[in-house]
Amino acid sequence: YSGYSSRTKFYTLFFIEASLRSIGDICFCSNPFSGLLILIGMLISCPKVAFLASLNLFAGILTAVLFLKIPLNEVRSGGVTFNNYLAGTVVALIADEDVLFKSPDIIVVSMVMGILTVIIWMGLNGLTASRLEFPLLNAPFHVMLVLYLLSGMASIYKPEDVFQIQGISESPLALNTSLGDEQMNNITRSFNLQETETNLIETTTTLPSALNLRDESLSPLVVEQSVDWEKVLCGIFLAPSQVFGTGNLMTSLLVYIGIFVYSPIMLMQSLTGATIGCLIGVGLSSSLEYEAVYSGSWAYNPLFTSAALGGFFLIFDVRSWLLSIVGSIVTTLTYSAMYKCNAPVLGIPFMVITWLLLPGIPAPEDAFQQDTQKF
Amino acid sequence: YSGYSSRTKFYTLFFIEASLRSIGDICFCSNPFSGLLILIGMLISCPKVAFLASLNLFAGILTAVLFLKIPLNEVRSGGVTFNNYLAGTVVALIADEDVLFKSPDIIVVSMVMGILTVIIWMGLNGLTASRLEFPLLNAPFHVMLVLYLLSGMASIYKPEDVFQIQGISESPLALNTSLGDEQMNNITRSFNLQETETNLIETTTTLPSALNLRDESLSPLVVEQSVDWEKVLCGIFLAPSQVFGTGNLMTSLLVYIGIFVYSPIMLMQSLTGATIGCLIGVGLSSSLEYEAVYSGSWAYNPLFTSAALGGFFLIFDVRSWLLSIVGSIVTTLTYSAMYKCNAPVLGIPFMVITWLLLPGIPAPEDAFQQDTQKF
């Protein structure tokens, strides 16, 4: 009986540690305390999202241990399942506000997606770890989420937003109703699903008659705005909250504290990346698009690139510091390109540019390989 | 004289065996008898397609042996040239019904494409086999067909369908004429080239006036339909015929018999994959799109993924069985995403998801590498 009890205790502790490290690993902080701070931040601003994301994570850890037989130590580090928490978060964010009450089957969907995400992790990891020798980053999350968005699953839990999610504007009516809902706007903006508004205007302006009609009706809205630098500063601090889909400053600060607990250098690098993102965002936005900069959307991708290149995968020194700055610039350009093409952005700019620049440092190759194996 | 005769006999037998194994290898059945059953199935339903595909295959085998000097044993196994038969089939299917009489130069095109396909096979195989250690699957076919479709070659042999093939709706007139032709509809649907109809409606509905106009004229067609489960079952059995571009049940059954002859486990896996595809297809289709499920379009990709993961590349056991189910689900989601984005689908979902999941099984790695080498 005591043996049974100690095994229960072991697995409970294992499960808690693996979960918290997974949450922390999203921000490169494989540290239970950092994970706890981030979790608290999410519970403050969006408990329902945190609940659904935890279900996804729970299913993922169970699958990794029971079905995939991944060694416990590897699962405990959080590297196997941090994609699950990310995927669960975004799935919950995309769904309707009160989807938990309207369609309780989203609980089943969350858990099934947890199983799929961790199996995709296993497949991709087999490819990158042993053959290409570079870290997988959040590729399984991207595969799963792009499929979820484009396959039509996302629209099941957000019926009135079907065409926005798929990046297609269906009717001006659908748009108008959604414009009132600020919360939803926030969510869709952060994943670049909201571009329909611009789309609609572009489509109609190709017709001279529609153009004239529009010009009059739109003119009161189209007012030149100058940059509000206080809000830009705000955008830098809001960057991490974009990853977890809330525009909540408290959540953001808790994430930054979590990063600081893990490593002050990582915090400095994260803030540098976010600042570069916001500044380039101001430069490449028209005066009507500054909102995206203020919300931190332009900042979360370079934040991650900067942390990955200048602290996590490479030892921090002058060279890796310069590389992380270049990485942040190129990541922001990639964000801008995807944003302007109406593609679902997620964390793809960070992932692609980190893959692209990481193999370039020739000297500390050994350090990198060690990190990769750990990762 | 006798030596000459025996060499002739040897090459004739070699050529017949390589051809039949190539045809069988499309369904993972590197077995002359399976290939013969599939060939008979095609001769029953679409002899002209089988003729043009065989020309492509003939040119491919000749190129592989004479110009590329690939060892005879490798060519005989069918792995080198099964992409040729696939490419020949789809090129013939996309062309006009009576293209053989209208433009006999399609015979030359078929043979030139045979040469190109096998050379692309050689290039890609050099990359994946020796460097990445994963099977090439039908990538050469996809490269060749996507180029054929998008470069404008396809439209030469189907002039009135130019813009459908390129995924662009040109005029409502072109559409109406094509709607009458059910056979062509079948073909274009299976390669997802027919999405123009939906496109057109989406485009026009962004304009209120066009919307009103359309709503009236379309309303008689837009009738809510419930799922007809008998037809869904039919879709499961029609799945293989979609690969060979015919909606013929007889062809499909002969393909299934060919798979059974090769391995009963492979047949079970194929049917499981096709079933998962059809069920998810019903879940993600609107009531107007069930036809695609009934025709088997949703089923042929998961069919292949299931067979590849749970029998061909991995030894069949509980773990690979579960992996094949997960693979079928993710493949169907990929199919749905590509279908809804109006991308040319072909077998791309199967290929991508198999690449993605196959390296994930860590234990029978040796078995996999052996299979790869054989492949």
Add this chain to the structure above:
Amino acid sequence: YSGYSSRTKFYTLFFIEASLRSIGDICFCSNPFSGLLILIGMLISCPKVAFLASLNLFAGILTAVLFLKIPLNEVRSGGVTFNNYLAGTVVALIADEDVLFKSPDIIVVSMVMGILTVIIWMGLNGLTASRLEFPLLNAPFHVMLVLYLLSGMASIYKPEDVFQIQGISESPLALNTSLGDEQMNNITRSFNLQETETNLIETTTTLPSALNLRDESLSPLVVEQSVDWEKVLCGIFLAPSQVFGTGNLMTSLLVYIGIFVYSPIMLMQSLTGATIGCLIGVGLSSSLEYEAVYSGSWAYNPLFTSAALGGFFLIFDVRSWLLSIVGSIVTTLTYSAMYKCNAPVLGIPFMVITWLLLPGIPAPEDAFQQDTQKF
């Protein structure tokens, strides 16, 4: 003092040699004299472009030597920085005619892009050279330019052309003004940015009323034209000038002479590839699109593929000659596909098809690996 002087002399000569070899390496001629001929060709037809491209190259060589500590011999060969000269050329070409006077900050942009391009080279080279063992070709240039075009940076220096550059037609007015400017037309056509005209027509023709309106206004322009074979021949000779963005025959001939100086076989291969490109271009163009063939746009991609496969990376023999012909055909089909999809083409068809076919030759594998290391 004398030691200082000899170091200055050494670095001056090093810098000149690295620059000229970089310029030559764009056409696979790592030879200072070939580079000098190409530079003279550019100074004749577009000195401002040559000036901005040289700034980019200068910043790139400095970064490679001082910051990245790449061995001097590797930088001298030109393989590290030829992407810089290409990127600088295209950035200058896309900008306004008199951007140097209007926005002198393009000088800073050119140099920053030089730093970014060479760092992207280092990252990608780490991936391909040591892990995948294939040459990088002009991938860093493509990454940088696609980001520059799509992120909105390009439009800063060509404000009136914003939507053309992004591949989106905004208003018919913007289009009409640009139609008068033949020089700009030339530039945008070569990078496939000009497709807006066709786009516009396609969009409007989905509406019957707009269709009728257009048909009348467009009809005087839509005159069936037959192929002018002299102009096609001209297109073959103009091909290299497309790479450097001018439609100048003198520049083209100097490039061809530069290639001849490096190797007569390479010149023969280049002309073969360009000829194949133009012939297929005529076959796949409608009668209204022959201009693109005459300007050499269809020819520069197969030119490079042919030179790469049949002389530079593989020793010239019957087999590699046949491979270079197949490569030229497939490259032209890829060009056609991207052109008809309105994608930014640049040199992507050449790059992708060379990657795809190069690993296919099994015999002279050693020779290829040597070339790769040198490259």
